[in-house]
Amino acid sequence: MGVTVLQQFPVPENKTGTYVIEMLSKRILALGATQQGQFLVDCESYLSHPQMGTTKTVHILHNSEQPASVFSILESGNKNIHVIADGLFDLFMIKLSQHYTSKKQTKIESKGPRFELGDFCIKLGSVTMNQSFKGILIEVEYRPCVTANAVWGLLREFLQGLLGSSTVIQPPQHLKNRMSEIYTPIDTVHQYLELFSAYRKTTALRVQ
């Protein structure tokens, strides 16, 4: 897999999320892209019971790009520990319900159309939590390259071409210390978790 950048796209004051997704889809199709189905990334977070000591949070994420995997990230102080497992891990979490309770009301997901354009893969996601619309996330993957520092300039150029040259594009927080390492699917999941966590802290936006 290649290097992926996840970017927030601001929804203009008097526009809906659906409108923005449609506008961006048109722009991407005009560049010669083909739509290749839909995608979905979701995240559910669990809190450990107080009697287990300090409360810990476990985030469980699924990404339709890796349909056979379940990604779990345990927040432990300043460090995050991740485990990649197969689909059975979801059942395992149910078994653990005595020790970890789901914060159902914060279940959050990003879904929408998926496009392929040359060696790029572009996903336009509407983020919803508890059926309320939170914002738009654009995921761009450049598949031939495996290290972020080599391809960063190219990705920024592509994103600015797509979103307007005035858009400021910074490497995602998660990638900043890993720019020269080989990119793997968990790096995409970390980026989603970062932005999902930020959305959870904001109050709901307008209707979708």
Add this chain to the structure above:
Amino acid sequence: MNPSINVEQLNSALTSLRTLRSSVSQVFEALSNGLRADHGEDGKEKFLLELQELLNNVNINLRDLEQTTNGLPIPTGSFNLGNTTYLSQETTQDRQALYTQLVNSYKWTDKVHEYSSFAHSILSQNSLRRSYANSGSTKRRGKLQSNHNVPPGQVDNVINTIDRSYTDMKITISRPYASNAVVQISLGHVLKAVVAFKGLLMEWVMVKGYGETLDLWNESRHNVFRKVTENAHAAMLHFYSPTLPELAVRSFMTWLHSYVNLFSEACKRCGCHLHHTSLLPPAWRDFRTLEPFHDECKQ
């Protein structure tokens, strides 16, 4: 229609072309079948005789073709559609499609004409020095040995020396097909390539991405590496030198090494990473300066 074109002449030229092609494929068929039972006791000699016979046929057919084509008038420019343009006014339903077909084949012949005139001017410069025929003075030719037939140890030496001169390019040699080397190159975290050698001469290159499995025949799934493969073939021909094969290999490897910045360096001409129509990074490297360019920007 152009009155100077004689259809019969054209037909006989096409027929002799077909005969030539089939006689060439007979040569390859006989070669690939090798010795057969019906060659009998001293099969080797009979086989060689048979091959010689077939090659003679090829020669005869080639001469025939040359003769018939020499008789053909050279089309001076594009063809005139003449009366056939009235086909556009055809009212019978089952003939209405004819006009589009006509236009398409017209466009096609026009393109063939254009391409063949380009090809002619390039080939007449003989810029691809694939044979010994005009490789310098007869004096030097006396000392030449065949570079198709170099002992494996010597090939290993040349390649290992190149390998040692780079820290970010790893070259490994294997010999899956008898004595000829197949060389795998991995260049940083950027790309992998496989080069098939015949003696010290490079015969085939395939370039793929870092995470892809490498083999000689399957193309990369990424557009950019398919483009680099295409350009690597051009480079292989450009650096080709029957008299100095070692230099050719070294020049090619130096050129390939310059792809270490394939994704990070912008095009020297337009200053962009991605070309606005192909959406590819600069996948061409200048043979002399090794500077990156988009295919579309290289001239």
